[in-house]
Amino acid sequence: MRTLSNCVELIFHKAYAELRAEATRAYLGFLWWFVEPILYMAVFYVIFESGLKRGGAGFVPFLLCGLVTWKWFASTVAAGSGVLGVNAAVMQQVYLPKVVFPLVLVVVNTFKFSVALGFLLLFLVLDPRNTITASWLALPALIAIQLLLIASITILVAAIVPFVPDLKLLLDNFLMLMFFLSGIFFRFQEMSAGMQQVLHFNPMLLLIEAYRAALLDDKSPHWMPLLAVVGASILLLIGGMLMFRKYDRIYPKIVIR
Amino acid sequence: MERILELQNVGVCYRNRAGFLRTRLSWAVRDVSFDLMAGETLGLIGSNGAGKSTILRVIAGIIQPDKGRVVRHADFTASLLALQVGFVPYLTGRENVFLSGIVLGMPKREITRRFDDIVAFAELEEVIDNPIRTYSVGMKARLGFAVSLQADPDVLLVDEAMGVGDAAFREKSTNAMREKIRSNKTVVLVSHSDSSIRELCNRVVWIDHGQVADQGAPVRMLDKYRERMGVRKAASGEDATA
Numbered sequence: 001m002r003t004l005s006n007c008v009e010l011i012f013h014k015a016y017a018e019l020r021a022e023a024t025r026a027y028l029g030f031l032w033w034f035v036e037p038i039l040y041m042a043v044f045y046v047i048f049e050s051g052l053k054r055g056g057a058g059f060v061p062f063l064l065c066g067l068v069t070w071k072w073f074a075s076t077v078a079a080g081s082g083v084l085g086v087n088a089a090v091m092q093q094v095y096l097p098k099v100v101f102p103l104v105l106v107v108v109n110t111f112k113f114s115v116a117l118g119f120l121l122l123f124l125v126l127d128p129r130n131t132i133t134a135s136w137l138a139l140p141a142l143i144a145i146q147l148l149l150i151a152s153i154t155i156l157v158a159a160i161v162p163f164v165p166d167l168k169l170l171l172d173n174f175l176m177l178m179f180f181l182s183g184i185f186f187r188f189q190e191m192s193a194g195m196q197q198v199l200h201f202n203p204m205l206l207l208i209e210a211y212r213a214a215l216l217d218d219k220s221p222h223w224m225p226l227l228a229v230v231g232a233s234i235l236l237l238i239g240g241m242l243m244f245r246k247y248d249r250i251y252p253k254i255v256i257r
Numbered sequence: 258m259e260r261i262l263e264l265q266n267v268g269v270c271y272r273n274r275a276g277f278l279r280t281r282l283s284w285a286v287r288d289v290s291f292d293l294m295a296g297e298t299l300g301l302i303g304s305n306g307a308g309k310s311t312i313l314r315v316i317a318g319i320i321q322p323d324k325g326r327v328v329r330h331a332d333f334t335a336s337l338l339a340l341q342v343g344f345v346p347y348l349t350g351r352e353n354v355f356l357s358g359i360v361l362g363m364p365k366r367e368i369t370r371r372f373d374d375i376v377a378f379a380e381l382e383e384v385i386d387n388p389i390r391t392y393s394v395g396m397k398a399r400l401g402f403a404v405s406l407q408a409d410p411d412v413l414l415v416d417e418a419m420g421v422g423d424a425a426f427r428e429k430s431t432n433a434m435r436e437k438i439r440s441n442k443t444v445v446l447v448s449h450s451d452s453s454i455r456e457l458c459n460r461v462v463w464i465d466h467g468q469v470a471d472q473g474a475p476v477r478m479l480d481k482y483r484e485r486m487g488v489r490k491a492a493s494g495e496d497a498t499a
Binding site: 002003005006009010013014017018020021024025089090091092093094095096249250252253254 | 269271272314317318319320321336337339342343345346347348352355356359360361362363364365388
């Protein structure tokens with residue numbers, strides 16, 4: 001039987017290997033981890049700050065807070081649906097707990113997010129309209145909550161999709177819908193009351209609002225709804241882990257490369 | 258000899274999609290029962306698609322049978338001699354040794370300790386820090402074999418992996434394998450080579466269409482198996498000696 005320490009080594013070594021491999025593939029190498037988020041943010045900066053002249057002062061930081069955190073969530077969850085398929089060859093040759101694969105994905109994307117977040121914070125520090133306030137101290141807690149949310153949904157998606165591959169197509173479109181319903185482009189308060197009721201159930205909207213409160217508005221985030229996100233994430237996480245435990249030795253049979 | 262593992266009426270089926278919302282079951286293994294004794298080398302013979310590799314996967318604990326039971330009479334680790342498992346082309350030989358070793362279940366410090374032996378066995382000292390996408394097929398195979406040789410399960414499952422790389426290395430790897438098999442290690446060997454089976458195995462189970470056709474002494478099983486194959490080939494009009 002594999003020890004827990006071997007599993008932890010496995011997760012971090014595979015994550016390192018994936019990041020290294022990604023970096024060596026391109027000419028700019030690991031610089032891409034820094035260049036890519038800058039380009040990503042620059043696109044929106046150019047469009048909204050100098051192009052559309054939309055949203056008024058402070059719109060770009062507002063937008064970037066939403067985009068950077070959304071990207072961490074969406075790219076991880078979307079890749080979760082195919083993560084067992086990518087690793088089909090390994091799991092057919094050697095027994096290992098399959099939940100390792102979505103966890104590697106979470107580690108890899110969390111690393112990339114931390115670089116993007118670093119640039120976002122740097123941008124906010126350099127922007128004369130913003131000041132660092134005590135409310136920034138909420139940031140580690142918000143990141144921890146989002147990490148828990150991402151891990152739980154990614155694990156659950158990775159566990160279910162091999163049984164119903166069609167869900168992958170649904171998921172991609174559902175993520176696009178969520179992209180527009182997570183308050184990345186608009187202020188939650190600008191929505192109709194009815195819509196606000198519905199959107200309260202969107203955990204990413206709650207998180208994005210909380211990041212903005214802490215980083216831009218010098219306010220303490222609303223912790224109660226976030227506590228509900230934590231509770232729901234833990235339930236989903238338990239569900240996903242139970243599925244991985246139950247079907248651990250079934251996945252190598254059904255996963256298609 | 259002590260019995261350490263028992264397969265009881267094991268069956269494994271795969272679900273294949275057969276049109277809209279329909280699936281068809283296909284049984285790779287239908288009904289297989291045999292025992293594995295501590296320290297023996299058990300051969301599995303049979304034609305392609307008979308279910309030999311699936312049986313190895315069941316013993317390795319990679320897949321769970323859909324019917325029947327696998328009874329473990331002792332606490333042991335069993336794994337396939339898996340070559341190049343988890344190799345990433347863009348990483349160096351050194352990084353791949355660690356990655357593959359950890360995937361195979363070896364603790365990192367153990368790999369560090371045996372690293373020089375692994376590289377020396379693969380004869381890749383000069384290029385170990387180059388990415389393995391620059392290696393030839395033979396060099397990759399050597400490194401893969403050298404790593405998996407170090408993962409030392411209690412029960413070693415070998416699937417036609419005899420001989421890897423170029424001629425010189427093939428002899429070396431075959432010898433290393435045989436040394437392992439001849440030691441007190443418990444081994445299950447799937448092979449299409451009569452000489453390997455005859456030379457290495459204490460006992461042979463003949464698998465045919467997912468069922469045990471017969472089991473017994475290697476020479477007797479091989480004779481029966483070849484005889485049946487000859488009859489089949491003659492009946493289908495092929496050259497029986499091919």
